[in-house]
Every structure is written in structure tokens, then in C-alpha cells.
């Protein structure tokens with residue numbers, strides 16, 4: 001993964017240790033059905049060669065259609081078995097990190113996110129991705145509709161927020177109780193700079 005620090009050794013070193021404190025230990029997940037995953041990737045429309053992160057990649061519902069668009073894909077999945085199975089499924093050139101979406105090093109060069117993230121850490125993930133100075137250019141995140149509405153009312157600083165496709169409960173396996181939608185965040189050019197440090201007297 002260019003732009004981010006070399007992942008391979010770090011990830012395998014971490015594999016040997018216990019899960020980081022920030023990780024959710026609940027492995028239950030609502031995976032996207034393949035048809036819906038394809039539709040959402042088509043709506044996000046990343047360009048060939050663009051660096052795209054799939055965060056909480058699971059079995060690769062989004063990762064695989066992303067690779068078909070010839071994006072440079074990095075998939076991050078904390079569950080060791082899921083990460084390993086995904087590694088075996090992806091074509092050469094795709095990076096699968098067994099790591100925590102709240103802890104792995106974010107790329108230093110412009111990147112996009114297309115993700116159906118673990119809901120338990122979704123708010124912390126949005127904070128991390130949109131923190132001052134990140135190189136995030138746009139994020140397409142599948143979130144509960146109520147959470148999307150919050151970001152529409154109050155977008156993270158330096159980003160615009162809009163709602164993408166509506167995602168019904170039937171789009172997931174197993175279906176969640178809530179309705180979902182895609183939250184689309186786009187960096188406003190020049191607005192997400194790291195704030196200058198104020199000098200102490």
C-alpha cells in the first residue's frame with residue numbers, strides 16, 4: 001500500500017498479540033448481499049488506480065467489486081479468520097490487513113473509503129477519518145439511517161455530507177432491525193487542514 005506504512009509485517013506482528021483495546025469484540029455482522037454491494041460500489045464509482053479503503057471488509061462483499069474497478073484496494077478486517085479467508089479470495093495486488101479500523105495507519109496520500117463498517121465503532125471511525133489533516137477525499141459509508149441524518153444536520157468540519165442510496169434491511173444478511181443509507185462525505189478542498197499549534201506563553 002503506497003501512501004500508508006508497509007502493512008504486511010506490522011499486521012502479522014499484531015496478529016500474534018491480543019485484539020487491541022479499541023476493537024469491538026462482538027463479531028456479529030450484517031453483511032451486504034452481493035447484488036447490493038455491487039450497486040453501492042457502482043454508485044461510489046471510484047476511478048481506476050484510485051486508493052480505496054474497505055474498512056471492516058468481512059468476507060469482501062465490497063472488496064471484490066472494488067477490485068473489478070481496478071482501484072488500488074486496501075481491505076481492513078480485524079477478525080483473523082475473515083481476514084485470512086479474504087486474503088485467499090482477492091486477486092494479487094490487493095492488500096488485506098488484519099487490523100483495527102480505529103488503529104491502523106491511515107494513508108498519507110489521498111484516499112477514498114467505501115465501507116459497510118462495524119456499527120459499534122462507526123462514530124469513532126468517522127471522527128478518525130475526518131480529523132484535521134487526514135488525506136481522505138471522500139467516504140461512502142453504509143450506516144443506520146438515523147446516524148446518517150445526524151451527519152447531514154451537522155457534517156464533520158471540512159467535509160460536506162449528503163445521502164446516497166437508501167439500503168433496505170433486506171440488503172443485508174442477516175437483516176438488521178433498522179433501515180440504512182449511504183452517507184457520502186466529501187472533503188472541501190483546502191478546508192481540512194491541520195490547525196496550527198498555538199504557542200504557549
Ligand SMILES: C[S@@+](CC[C@H](N)C(=O)[O-])C[C@H]1O[C@@H](n2cnc3c(N)ncnc32)[C@H](O)[C@@H]1O
Nearest residue numbers: 029031032056057058061078079100101116118
Ligand atoms: C457490518 S460487517 C460488514 C462486512 C462487509 N463489509 C460486508 O459489507 O459484507 C463489519 C465487519 O467489520 C469487522 N470488524 C468489527 N470490528 C472491527 C474493527 N474494530 N476493525 C476492523 N474490522 C472490524 C467484523 O468482523 C465484520 O466483518
